[in-house]
Amino acid sequence: MTATTNRRVVLVSHPKGKPTAENFRIEDAPIPTPGDGELLLETLFLSLDPYMRTRMNGTATYAAALELGDVMVGGTVARVEQSNHPDWKEGDVVVAYSGWQSFAISDGSNLRRVDPDSAPVSTAVGVLGMPGFTAYAGLLEIGQPKAGETVVVAAASGAVGSVVGQIARIKGARAVGIAGGPEKCAFVKDELKFDAVVDHRAPDFAEQLAKACPDGIDVYFENVGGQVLEAVKPLLNNFARIPVCGLMSHYNDAGAGASIDLSLTLFKSLTVRGFLQNEFVERLEPTFLKEAAGWIKDGSLRYREDIVEGLDKAPEAFIGLLDGKNFGKLVVRVAE
Structure with a gap:
């Protein structure tokens, strides 16, 4: 000291x-x-x-x-x-x-x-702490991706989103990331090995996202809200799961922020669940820490x-x- x-x-x-x-x-x-x-x-x-x-x-x-x-x-x-x-x-x-x-x-x-x-x-x-565990718990406990399904995550170069997409791929799903700017998009695609990435700053962002998800979206890991959510909603498949861990684009707003209307939830049989990572704390040690450390060691989880x-x-x-x-x-x- x-x-x-x-x-x-x-x-x-x-x-x-x-x-x-x-x-x-x-x-x-x-x-x-x-x-x-x-x-x-x-x-x-x-x-x-x-x-x-x-x-x-x-x-x-x-x-x-x-x-x-x-x-x-x-x-x-x-x-x-x-x-x-x-x-x-x-x-x-x-x-x-x-x-x-x-x-x-x-x-x-x-x-x-x-x-x-x-x-x-x-x-x-970071990757072995709250952000990494948030990604792990929200995706696996709520999103429950199956092999071959499409998982979309915003802020894909960030602490939580980067881990979500990589775990989705480890579980055999297809990972589509959304990030801001060419440098972050290149990192998500080339370093993190997502299957596809879309720049939310692009003027035709919604069209690009639809092209990247030809079979629709089965899991959308929500941590941003805003225009990203609006582009995601038309692509959600029946029975899609939406873990909600944050609404970053609305934290400075005075209003209520992003929403998914109940009619969409009803007609597509969606599962929408907000969560805090401490709800699943029993999986932190040793399950998450052991698995994540192993993935980092074998190169399948990068940060x-x-x-x-x-x-x-x-x-x-x-x-x-x-x-x-x-x-x-x-x-x-x-x-x-």
Whole structure:
């Protein structure tokens, strides 16, 4: 530990539309001291994810809203700096939920041990963490793709979408990705090996998507909404399944966002289910972690990280995330 203060990012105002730098304050506070049965964690990596935007509105959703002055929430990879807990020792690396700050106190619950020798520790909040498990659980538990079916996923170069399409292919389905711009589309097709990819920025996007899905869509993994959903709806097959894990294009809206009307759901016998990854937490260890690690080892599951240096850069990087500026899983390196 070389730091002498606890740098943290707090919410100082609720965004109206897109967040701006003025919604955040970067401040220094004393490094907290752990009490009996507690640990002092030093943050190594902070995960930046779209869901954080919904926590900034001042109203509760599936979780309590952030109050003004609160440290921004977020998953982290951290190192135990001091331990007064029998189950944890100094130097242990863990997944925690300590937020946008350099140090945090934990009572030892809700921590997951990380093996630094098995993979880069940053992957514990990426392909081997919440985003990867969101893809795994939503696709396999709700989407249930069968061999030969067509699975479509938006934001296909991102942390969740990239894993969805690759697992679909591992299970024998046909993966069609949607991404923004030639560079991301090339990555999805050439590096991730999706069967097809469509650029949502193309003026004839809907026509291109239809051409890429000649047999319709059996599973649509929803994480964006907006024009992508509108292009998907006419292509849905009877009995199509739609896991809904996010509506990123609507997080800055004041309205209700994207929707699938009930008549379409009825006439095509659709299954539409929203979910949070913690609903399936019993499959995290050892099932997901074991399978995903094996897929990474044999090359069938690839990943890309977009690493930003320094906690001070977190607000700017997060604002860019909501505009699709990141390329791969966005993480902030807070400490070495």
